[in-house]
Ligand SMILES: *[C@@H]1O[C@H](CO)[C@@H](O)[C@H](O)[C@H]1NC(C)=O
Ligand SMILES: *[C@@H]1O[C@H](CO)[C@@H](O)[C@H](O)[C@H]1NC(C)=O
Ligand SMILES: *[C@@H]1O[C@H](CO)[C@@H](O)[C@H](O)[C@H]1NC(C)=O
Ligand SMILES: *[C@@H]1O[C@H](CO)[C@@H](O)[C@H](O)[C@H]1NC(C)=O
């Protein structure tokens with residue numbers, strides 16, 4: 001179904017190459033995105049809009065029109081100044097291991113510019129273009145007992161998972177401490193264990209794409225830093241219960257002891273403060289007057305000798 005187009009030398013020697021070429025064309029490769037963009041050709045003496053035509057070829061193939069039939073995007077005679085191959089359906093762009101060369105020209109009626117040919121690229125290979133892998137997406141962190149559980153999705157979906165795959169690294173650090181790196185992991189769910197409870201940890205996740213056809217790997221961008229506080233683990237909880245109990249008990253003991261010593265030390269003072277002028281209790285006075293009365297037994301019954309001291313205070 002691929003449609004052949006005129007070859008390079010034919011275009012270069014075409015007498016109708018009268019328009020200026022599109023300027024500053026560039027290919028953007030970010031995650032799975034493949035976008036060719038350029039600057040518009042401005043003609044002062046034309047009322048009709050300039051349109052653009054994009055063609056592509058693989059390693060040793062002929063040139064093909066970038067149209068719905070061939071690659072699934074309409075980039076023939078378009079007024080827009082970009083061609084987004086990612087929007088192509090169903091292929092969603094060129095296969096990532098294909099060696100692709102793109103070219104572009106401006107057209108106006110029967111007139112057209114010379115072709116501008118881009119350097120070839122192979123998405124998985126750095127090629128002559130820079131390809132950027134973004135950070136993992138939808139990062140969710142659940143603080144656990146002395147741990148953090150991190151879940152995320154890949155930067156993009158890999159079409160052919162038999163030759164290329166992602167692995168992940170977590171950069172993490174306790175706030176104010178040095179950074180640690182854990183990885184590589186194949187899973188999209190990572191658990192950081194053995195963290196200190198009740199501490200704030202910050203982390204960044206990073207993807208790395210491995211293409212094992214030629215041992216190529218691309219290190220992705222770090223995700224934004226986010227911080228989380230760990231929770232208590234079971235042993236810490238027990239420790240805390242014990243600590244709080246022991247603490248409260250000791251505090252009470254100390255308070256009681258302090259009171260006791262204060263009372264002992266300042267007994268005289270306390271006596272002085274609470275003292276009513278010394279007087280012989282009425283009953284004793286009566287007893288002294290008449291020692292035959294059985295008052296002493298009655299007094300002995302409801303007060304110990306020690307209490308007598310305090311009785312005199314009260
Ligand atoms: C390309 O164009 C040149 C000159 O117009 C012609 O001689 C040649 O046969 C063409 N090649 C192909 C593959 O069409
Ligand atoms: C614009 O004008 C120039 C001469 O001023 C002429 O050479 C050129 O062909 C014109 N372009 C169009 C698109 O009419
Ligand atoms: C990709 O194709 C171009 C020709 O279109 C060639 O020069 C280049 O070496 C190829 N790259 C690889 C890695 O095969
Ligand atoms: C491609 O898009 C242009 C306008 O952007 C439109 O004029 C043209 O008919 C479209 N071609 C196809 C084959 O859909």
Ligand SMILES: *[C@@H]1O[C@H](CO)[C@@H](O)[C@H](O)[C@H]1NC(C)=O
Pocket residue numbers: 161162163164165212213
């Ligand atoms: C490439 O990776 C896939 C998936 O991990 C594995 O099944 C396959 O054997 C690997 N191929 C080579 C050539 O290493």
Ligand SMILES: *[C@@H]1O[C@H](CO)[C@@H](O)[C@H](O)[C@H]1NC(C)=O
Pocket residue numbers: 224
């Ligand atoms: C990361 O941070 C930058 C700047 O603070 C912000 O623009 C961007 O949207 C953030 N990315 C995510 C995935 O939250």
